[in-house]
Amino acid sequence: MKLRRYMMLYKHIMFNKSFIIALFMVPVLVSMFLLVGNKDEGFFSIGIKSDAENLEFINKIVDMDSVIDFRMLDEDTDPENEVLNGSIDAAWVIEGNLVEELTECIVKNEYHPVIKVKNKDESISIRYANILLDCILFDEVTPIIFENYSLKFSEYYGNEETFEKAFLNRKTTAKFVESTYLEDLDTKSVALLPVRGLLGLFLVLLGFLISINLSKDYEKGLFVWWNTKNVLLRDYLYYLGPMLAGTVMMVLAQFILNDNNDVLKEILSALLLMLAIIVSSNLLRAIIISPRRMSVFLPVLLLINLVFCPIFVKFSLALGIRLLLPLFYYLRGVTYDMYIYGIIIYILVIVLGQLLLNRFLKRK
């Protein structure tokens, strides 16, 4: 009997063409995001123009694994034109033999430009590319500085080969630095990273909209004939059907977005997020009460979540506010398991808070 009542409630929210369309928009839009964000050519493009004698150096750059897409420019291409017409974001032009030029700089201890950079707009990307160029050049310069320095010793000791051999022996491609988080990151799809947060925000929005609906149903007197000792449980179950549908769509979209996800962790964290949203939305409903006031509060809720959860920007202030937002735990939980436990504590605290509030309101 009770199940039938709930099914009727769910029917009244979910069996609506527009609601179904809105739900299915989630995986469809995420697939489109995937199409948009996965750019094979890289994040930023740099054209390199040089004489054939620097081919080895250029090939090394072109083959480099980077968010920058390095391309070799034809001999007859004007690099400035390419930059100006937007075919590439910047151009590196090397005139003459690079190693010879660098050697001259180091031997004479007089540096002069060996690479000409042509770019448009001083942006972070341009600045990063210039720093990268410094590092690439350093790789070329190290053996030259070494050779030049060891020359005076080899002249004295007469053992040039030993120096060269020792240098090559030490040369390694082994890693010296690693990152706890970024290492597995596919930098080419990095523009898709906010999508996870946005999907979570979608669920937050859904939870709050169900709250508005529940408030309206209370106003209409829908529950007058539905006596129950456990009002809180009835309210939570009101959310369950549509929220579960939304969560399924969100998880589905997460898998479309990234098929390397840990299935169990993904499902568990999505379910915990769903529960946290249900309890927090219901608490907000109990505080705000009027559906009209709730719809007014809606953009505020979105704004707070957009700003304080790590979706686009990282705030280093107002940790207190962030701890009130279920989405914050969900997004942090991707890397730190402690936030998954945190979300469980959050749910318990909110339920307790709501029980106390209900008792207080009943007494009043």
Added chain:
Amino acid sequence: MSFSKYFVTQLKRIKKLFLPTLGFFAIFAFILGIGALSYVKRIDENNKKVITIGVVGENDTPIISGLLGVLEKFDDIGYTMKFPSMTKEEADEAFLNENLSAYCIIPDGFEEALMYDRPHENIVFVKREGAYGLDDIYFSDMLPKISEVISDVNSGVYGFKDAFEEITGSYDSNVVNDLFLKYIDHFLDRSELVEIKDLTKEKSIGEMGTLILGLSLVFVFLFALTASPYFIDQKIDFLILVRSKGLNSAKEILAEYIAFLVYAIFLTALISFLVYAVGLIGIIRVYLTSGFVFTLFLICLMIFALQFFMYEILNGTIAKILAQFLVYIFMTYVSGYFYPAKYFPKVVREMGRLLPSGVALDSYKNAFINKLELMDFVGVISYMVIFLVLTIVVRDIKLKKEFR
């Protein structure tokens, strides 16, 4: 019912939105204030963003301390980098309290292992998860290169030590340090090897400017949500009654939309005030021109026309707002509000520019740099008209169905 009567009714409904919008505006300004505080906290006296990376472990060894010293002088990226030394516990606490951008752990005996060519653990960077700005993306891309730089210094400095030892049978640290200093000197003089030519011919707001404007326009889209109670309160029964009194769909929608002009003026005034305040504080350089205010007003009107259309074709509060949110987010994303559109494939980039969000961003950018052209208005106004006509058609079909 006459057009004017219906219009006055709509004005009364619009009036109800003003107070909540002001409330939302106050919260928005408060959050912006927190953002400004967070920003101020992270810039130094030269107006450069400070990136603090904690260093745990041995950082007083020659190569590591030398490289950190070089990085502190690496100011061409536009940031000031600081590398305070701390214990793991201190770093964890500072990281959790977000006083550090990241921290790196240098394993014990790392440099000694390098020196004697022994196996070693790697330096580990502990970086924040979640959101990614362009600087995070580039930091991630840079890590292998940092590894390469250490490898280069290692092969040079300690390769030299090996050879020197082999030849002379002893190790002279002064000679090795001297070579290391040459590498450091190179790093300090590196900019002389590269000649940079900026081909920018005309005034442009650049990548960062576009992103800031894009994000601010996202909030304009968000402001449109404050109008949702107006649409949600609209009852079909009332519309049927109005129609039975002789007002057709076109007149209905026009009366509603003209009433919205008042709300759009109000919203434009609020946002303009905010932009003016931001300029006054000096967080970013903003000049409030009449062209900018007018463009903002037109963009607000276009967003409302889109909202009219979406709320007309969909049923149910939940579906309407959910769809509005999803469509807005998708449109703004594709048009490059969150990440520069140039990072997307060409077809998508073009599509993004043609979408209402793309047209809005283009005109907003041009208004910002005082480079407005007639075409900027044509795009925005065309979308406004198209959405209004579509809304009238959908309302007409809906009401005809009800009358059947």
